[in-house]
Amino acid sequence: MRQAIAFLGVALAVVTLFAQGQAPAGDGKGKGAGGKAGTGNVGLYQRQPPTPTGPAPKLADGTPDLSGVWLGGGSSDADISRSLKPGDSVVMLPWAEALVKTRQSKDDPESNCLPAGIPRGSPYPWRIAQTPGIYFIVFEGNIHSWRQIFMDGRKHPEDPELAWYGNSIGRWDGQTWVIDTIGFKDKFWFDYVGHPHTEKLHTTERYTRTDLGNMSIEVRIDDPGAYAKPFTTVGRARIMAGTELLEYICQEDNFDLQHISGPAQGPGGATR
Amino acid sequence: MTRSIFINVMRLPGNRLTALAARCAKCTPMAEFRAGDVYVRVMLSVLAAGLGLLALWLPARAHHSGAAVFDNTKKIDLTGVVTRVEWVNPHAHFYIDVKDVAGKVTNWNLELASPSILVRNGWKRNSVKEGDMVTVTGSRARDNSNFGIAQTIVFPDGHKLNFLSAFEDGK
Numbered sequence: 507m508r509q510a511i512a513f514l515g516v517a518l519a520v521v522t523l524f525a526q527g528q529a530p531a532g533d534g535k536g537k538g539a540g541g542k543a544g545t546g547n548v549g550l551y552q553r554q555p556p557t558p559t560g561p562a563p564k565l566a567d568g569t570p571d572l573s574g575v576w577l578g579g580g581s582s583d584a585d586i587s588r589s590l591k592p593g594d595s596v597v598m599l600p601w602a603e604a605l606v607k608t609r610q611s612k613d614d615p616e617s618n619c620l621p622a623g624i625p626r627g628s629p630y631p632w633r634i635a636q637t638p639g640i641y642f643i644v645f646e647g648n649i650h651s652w653r654q655i656f657m658d659g660r661k662h663p664e665d666p667e668l669a670w671y672g673n674s675i676g677r678w679d680g681q682t683w684v685i686d687t688i689g690f691k692d693k694f695w696f697d698y699v700g701h702p703h704t705e706k707l708h709t710t711e712r713y714t715r716t717d718l719g720n721m722s723i724e725v726r727i728d729d730p731g732a733y734a735k736p737f738t739t740v741g742r743a744r745i746m747a748g749t750e751l752l753e754y755i756c757q758e759d760n761f762d763l764q765h766i767s768g769p770a771q772g773p774g775g776a777t778r
Numbered sequence: 779m780t781r782s783i784f785i786n787v788m789r790l791p792g793n794r795l796t797a798l799a800a801r802c803a804k805c806t807p808m809a810e811f812r813a814g815d816v817y818v819r820v821m822l823s824v825l826a827a828g829l830g831l832l833a834l835w836l837p838a839r840a841h842h843s844g845a846a847v848f849d850n851t852k853k854i855d856l857t858g859v860v861t862r863v864e865w866v867n868p869h870a871h872f873y874i875d876v877k878d879v880a881g882k883v884t885n886w887n888l889e890l891a892s893p894s895i896l897v898r899n900g901w902k903r904n905s906v907k908e909g910d911m912v913t914v915t916g917s918r919a920r921d922n923s924n925f926g927i928a929q930t931i932v933f934p935d936g937h938k939l940n941f942l943s944a945f946e947d948g949k
Contacts, residue, residue, distance in 0.1 A: 617842035753867075
């Protein structure tokens with residue numbers, strides 16, 4: 507009996523971690539506790555208006571319209587290996603495996619108000635702005651920042667200036683927005699448990715607005731400096747119909763940092 | 779939640795698993811777990827409700843794992859007067875003076891989610907204000923400082939707030 511109860515407890519904890527691990531981030535499907543009839547939770551946000559329904563909109567020139575405030579992301583922010591395309595696996599090179607085992611939560615750049623990078627999600631919404639020749643992703647957090655994606659047909663520079671969000675060029679593949687990014691600094695962690703990357707990282711993001719309220723996201727991670735083979739994450743985002751982006755200046759008072767201790771870990775203390 | 783909890787724990791030989799699963803195909807949806815020769819079935823609705831309650835008690839993170847800061851095994855239950863509110867990112871904080879039986883006053887720093895999360899969930903920046911008497915339950919920082927996560931905040935008139943939301947559970 508004790509064995510069974512312990513096992514059930516572990517099962518509950520594991521399922522809860524998945525529920526909290528935002529796999530994908532902000533994937534709030536349910537009618538939430540505290541929600542009024544007809545409203546529900548979206549990620550951490552309660553009593554949100556229903557996700558709008560209808561066909562995916564288009565701009566006047568026929569290009570898919572990706573505007574709106576979105577919540578969600580391309581991978582679990584707790585552990586990227588939780589959001590893999592079926593059949594894929596994360597196989598770290600030995601140095602990366604050893605590094606993850608020594609990483610400490612206090613050193614996570616995201617905890618230090620530095621960018622979460624690609625494709626790490628966050629509990630905060632973001633917006634896509636489509637302007638001629640260049641699109642922007644504007645993040646509420648974390649951190650309060652932005653990405654620029656060149657849509658004018660240019661190629662990557664031969665030797666791009668290294669950046670937290672890299673150098674991004676985009677194109678349309680049918681109804682799917684594809685972003686190709688290289689030129690990363692090796693700074694951000696893929697998740698709370700500390701999966702690393704190198705300057706060889708090459709990401710390919712695919713965003714498809716499947717209908718008015720939903721976006722599917724796939725991100726191919728190719729980093730031969732840290733992983734034995736590429737892998738692809740699968741995530742989603744939903745429109746938050748009842749809100750605009752708000753200010754989230756993480757650097758304002760990052761009081762918690764001095765109190766963070768222990769190995770790099772996700773919610774509930776899960777480590778690699 | 780009004781349905782009775784049904785947890786069925788049985789010792790079964792391995793070959794009974796398939797038979798049991800098949801027999802219950804038309805039953806109330808159940809979650810099934812097995813550990814060695816012990817077999818546990820829980821109504822899915824009960825499991826979901828349990829997970830929801832558990833989730834409420836785990837520190838929800840905003841930009842770091844709550845478990846890296848707070849120790850869920852160190853529960854706090856504090857009553858005192860609010861001395862200061864800091865409506866700042868990445869986490870809002872409020873401070874309360876707590877008097878012990880000997881009359882010694884300790885000032886506690888209590889953490890909330892970010893203002894952007896809180897306001898979307900019904901909080902206002904003056905939902906807790908200086909001079910309010912509150913009772914706070916939550917967890918203490920791992921480093922044992924007078925710092926904790928405010929999982930629930932209860933006012934003398936009975937109304938409640940929590941770390942994420944001003945919406946009382948289920949209301």
